[in-house]
Amino acid sequence: MAIQSYYKDKFENLEMYQRLIQYWSILFDRRESLNILDNMNFNINLFPEIFTRDEISALHPxxxxxxxxxxxxxxxxxxxxxxxxxxxxxxxxxxxxxxxxxxxxxxxxxxxxxxxxxxxxxxxxxxxxxxxxxxxxxxxxxxxxxxxxxxxxxxxxxxxxxxxxxxxxxxxxxxxxxxxxxxxxxxxxxxxxxxxxxxxxxxxxxxxxxxxxxxxxxxxxxxxxxxxxxxxxxxxxxxxxxxxxxxxxxxxxxxxxxxxxxxxxxxxxxxxxxxxxxxxxxxxxxxxxxxxxxxxxxxxxxxxxxxxxxxxxxxxxxxxxxxxxxxxxxNEGLFGWSQIVDEQQLFQTMMDLKLYENYRLRIAQSDRLQEEALQKVTALVEQSTVFSDYINQQIGNVFLIKLNPIYPFASDDEFFKKLFHEVKCGVLPGNVFGMEQRQGEIWFRITLIHDHADNIVNYLKQIEQAFVYSVSSTY
CATH class of the missing domain: 3.40.640.10 (Type I PLP-dependent aspartate aminotransferase-like (Major domain))
Structure with missing residues (x-):
């Protein structure tokens, strides 16, 4: 589909949250076959469920x-x-x-x-x-x-x-x-x-x-x-x-x-x-x-x-x-109004299921994956000539990156369109978070939990290559 078909109103007339919805409507349209770099979903093939449905069912009705x-x-x-x-x-x-x-x-x-x-x-x-x-x-x-x-x-x-x-x-x-x-x-x-x-x-x-x-x-x-x-x-x-x-x-x-x-x-x-x-x-x-x-x-x-x-x-x-x-x-109605908890039985079942032990192992695995992803993306951005700055103090699972000002986009919306048409990668531009639109101040957000860290790094490299090969272009 042409990207214009998603733009029902002028970008400048949209309130910030409306812009977010507009961009996400594009990113999550499977017909576009985009490599989405901003998706706040823990990838089920990477991250463990902290509690499985079977564990909850076995714990208590x-x-x-x-x-x-x-x-x-x-x-x-x-x-x-x-x-x-x-x-x-x-x-x-x-x-x-x-x-x-x-x-x-x-x-x-x-x-x-x-x-x-x-x-x-x-x-x-x-x-x-x-x-x-x-x-x-x-x-x-x-x-x-x-x-x-x-x-x-x-x-x-x-x-x-x-x-x-x-x-x-x-x-x-x-x-x-x-x-x-x-x-x-x-x-x-x-x-x-x-x-x-x-x-x-x-x-x-x-x-x-x-x-x-x-x-x-x-x-x-x-x-x-x-x-x-x-x-x-x-x-x-x-x-x-x-x-x-x-x-x-x-x-x-x-x-x-x-x-x-x-x-x-x-x-x-x-x-x-x-x-x-x-x-x-x-x-x-x-x-x-x-x-x-x-x-x-x-x-x-x-x-x-x-x-x-x-x-x-x-x-x-x-x-x-x-x-x-x-x-x-x-025992305060947590499992439902008619459910009276036998505290000794609940404790014993919790022990039998090893819920706390499994929880700690799964959280540790989740934290390790997120910390490793942060380190890999940080290393890429710090050595990049296409990306000139970033903000992430080794926190969380989102990452804010700045495009080198030598690429003269008038707005991060124009940057978004270039990625859509030429790189088939989707990010969230800074304007949806209230960042002011100025040439030379092109920021965008990615997430680090929706895919393998190596894949995320490869998509960022594809973005880099698109700019390295088109330095003389006018955007």
Whole structure:
């Protein structure tokens, strides 16, 4: 098909998330026979299922059906246990503060981080309207970033206005406190930050943690909700680097909310939607109403997979074995409303299936494959003359690459078209993440889990060859 047949509207007139959908419509059309370089699917021939369907069936009967309105009843204790372990792991000297924050914090679940964030943003806007009489609220969004949050605000119409902070390459596309401060107005309701960033896969660590600390303090001082999306938190390599937990940067819960889900760091969970939030308890009731009315509740099967994943993450962090006393985490209606769990039997079955042992082996295999892919792509890009820059701090499974400015494209959309017609490779151009369209600033994202790393490297080499052989062409 001609690429023009996909372009129903002028590219420039499309909102960022609409552009994303447009590009993906092209990439996933099998008639085009493209070598897709951006596909957020864990390749089933490479990555193991963390839990097989047979294992789940053998563990305990799962009653098909709905869960509580926001998953609080089933997941509350387990989420708190995991967050407690994460905070203590990185700041054991703060135990007294951590104990208090975990006990007092609010929490809830939803159908993936995207939907959790949608519920949180809506709950925050309702809170600001009711408590502080902000009738035309603004939400600060960071660019580049995954722009589904722009779409969520767009769907609210005139009820909320996005204000964008365009970050800089020298800061690894992470916002600074000064940039956030300059964007805050009396109408600001919230600031949304993703770290590690997507698409840049950079995070706050070392000296840059001071910036994040200042952002936390700035938001709390100005009574602006800081909502952090930490979906890539478990893919910082090597794992010994640790991770900057937002609630280790403050002694208060007010105006701070964390969102997390397993769909980016765990095979099988990509597209298997489940996530949670933890933080300021004042939005809890509004969140419960918003998420259940907009998204409806989760289903029991997804929640069982999610709970097992979180429980084993918790055990891995603490270094403690699975014990029968922990089975109370699974006895809150997790397997269905009519399912009463025999905790001793559940524990014994979990042991017989070697679920935790297998989980750790499979996660280790998954992490190894992702870390190796990062290393191979990094090595290629660093020696390339066609690609002049990249952002990835050995994090996650997406990779942001810059085309050498000697190739004079007016826009990354034109770059996308060249790959479509001449190389038959498909990427996501930077404009879908809010990167400004400028000649000499052509960035694109690829993913590292949809294919063998060697194949991904070979496709990047094909892109290189197309440019090496056409240096004198006019694009």
């Amino acid at each position: 799962v009653e098909p059906g709905y869960t509580s309105p926001d998953g609080y009843t089933e997941m509350n204790k387990l989420i708190r246990a995991l967050e407690h372990a994460r905070l203590l792991q990185h700041a054991p000297h703060r135990r007294e503060v951590i104990d208090r924050l975990i006990e007092e914090g609010g929490t809830g679940c939803g159908n993936g981080c995207t939907n959790v964030m949608n519920g949180v943003i809506n709950a925050v806007l309702k809170f600001k309207e009711a408590e502080e009489r902000i009738e035309q609220p603004e939400v600060i969004l960071i660019l580049p970033n995954y722009t589904v949050y722009t779409a969520q605000l767009s769907n609210l119409g005139s009820k909320a206005t996005p204000r964008y902070v365009h970050t800089r390459r020298e800061n690894h596309f992470l916002p600074t406190a000064a940039e956030i401060k300059a964007a805050i107005t009396p109408s600001t309701a919230a600031v949304v930050i993703t770290y590690p960033n997507n698409p840049a896969q950079s995070t706050y660590e070392g000296e840059s943690v001071k910036e994040l600390q200042q952002i936390v303090e700035l938001c709390q001082q100005n009574k602006v909700f800081l909502i952090v999306d930490n979906i890539y938190q478990d893919l910082v390599f090597p794992k010994s680097r640790g991770f900057t937990e937002i609630f280790n940067l403050t002694d208060r819960l007010d105006y701070v909310i964390k969102v997390y889900g397993c769909s980016k760091d765990t095979p099988y969970f990509a597209g298997f939607r489940t996530g949670y939030w933890f933080g300021d308890p004042r939005i809890a009731e509004k969140y419960k109403y918003m998420i259940s009315s907009m998204e409806n509740s989760m289903n029991t099967h997804t929640l069982v997979y999610f709970a097992l994943n979180l429980y084993f993450k918790y055990k891995t962090i603490t270094g403690e074995p699975v014990v029968v006393e922990d089975m109370h985490f699974f």
